[in-house]
Amino acid sequence: MIKFFHSPGSCSDGILLLLQELHVEFETEIINLKKGMQHDPAFLAVNPKGKVPSLLLEDGSTLTEFQTIAYWLVATFKKSNLWPDTLEKQAQTLEVLDFIVGSVHMRGFTFVKMPKKFQLDEKGTEDLRSFGRSEAEKGLKHLGSILGTSKYLFGNFGVADAALFYVLTWAEQEGIPHSNNLKKFLDRVRGRPAYQLAFSTQ
Numbered sequence: 359m360i361k362f363f364h365s366p367g368s369c370s371d372g373i374l375l376l377l378q379e380l381h382v383e384f385e386t387e388i389i390n391l392k393k394g395m396q397h398d399p400a401f402l403a404v405n406p407k408g409k410v411p412s413l414l415l416e417d418g419s420t421l422t423e424f425q426t427i428a429y430w431l432v433a434t435f436k437k438s439n440l441w442p443d444t445l446e447k448q449a450q451t452l453e454v455l456d457f458i459v460g461s462v463h464m465r466g467f468t469f470v471k472m473p474k475k476f477q478l479d480e481k482g483t484e485d486l487r488s489f490g491r492s493e494a495e496k497g498l499k500h501l502g503s504i505l506g507t508s509k510y511l512f513g514n515f516g517v518a519d520a521a522l523f524y525v526l527t528w529a530e531q532e533g534i535p536h537s538n539n540l541k542k543f544l545d546r547v548r549g550r551p552a553y554q555l556a557f558s559t560q
């Protein structure tokens with residue numbers, strides 16, 4: 359069975375949502391990032407980068423990186439329509455995924471959530487956190503304009519929406535301003551049966 363390495367509250371929440379959307383059978387191993395379990399040798403043997411999400415496949419290989427895992431899941435479990443069917447929307451999906459993970463998450467929320475990781479003095483830490491907040495807010499503004507008045511980013515709920523979902527939960531926690539259409543989007547995702555399956559027991 360596929361093994362999913364997950365840390366609740368992290369970006370792997372987006373992959374958990376996709377696993378439930380696709381009705382995948384999997385087992386979960388919790389990697390508690392606060393306890394530093396990402397540095398355990400047993401986990402590093404699975405993903406030497408020490409990051410969640412990671413997926414250990416039945417053939418013993420490992421998939422890492424949000425976009426890669428998301429693409430592999432929709433390509434393998436085609437039971438629902440999470441991947442758009444036109445080249446234009448597929449390209450837009452990849453573009454948005456890359457923006458969310460590479461910019462909004464890595465250049466924004468990483469600095470908001472763990473500025474101390476960068477071992478700066480107190481002022482440096484605060485400056486970095488404030489830079490991260492501003493990058494995240496700017497990024498969310500752009501994503502809100504792509505969403506517009508649509509229910510989901512590219513028609514049906516899809517992989518880009520799973521990424522938007524996790525950064526929005528962080529925006530909510532951190533009090534980073536975002537538009538009403540993004541708030542409504544988050545409520546909509548939370549109303550999906552897959553969301554209930556993924557998060558109701560956490």
Ligand SMILES: N[C@@H](CCC(=O)N[C@@H](CS)C(=O)NCC(=O)O)C(=O)O
Binds near residue numbers: 408422423
């Ligand atoms: N580019 C990676 C980012 C993964 C990532 O940064 N994961 C965080 C949790 S949200 C993590 O595992 N951090 C542990 C650490 O950096 O020590 C992806 O797309 O999956």
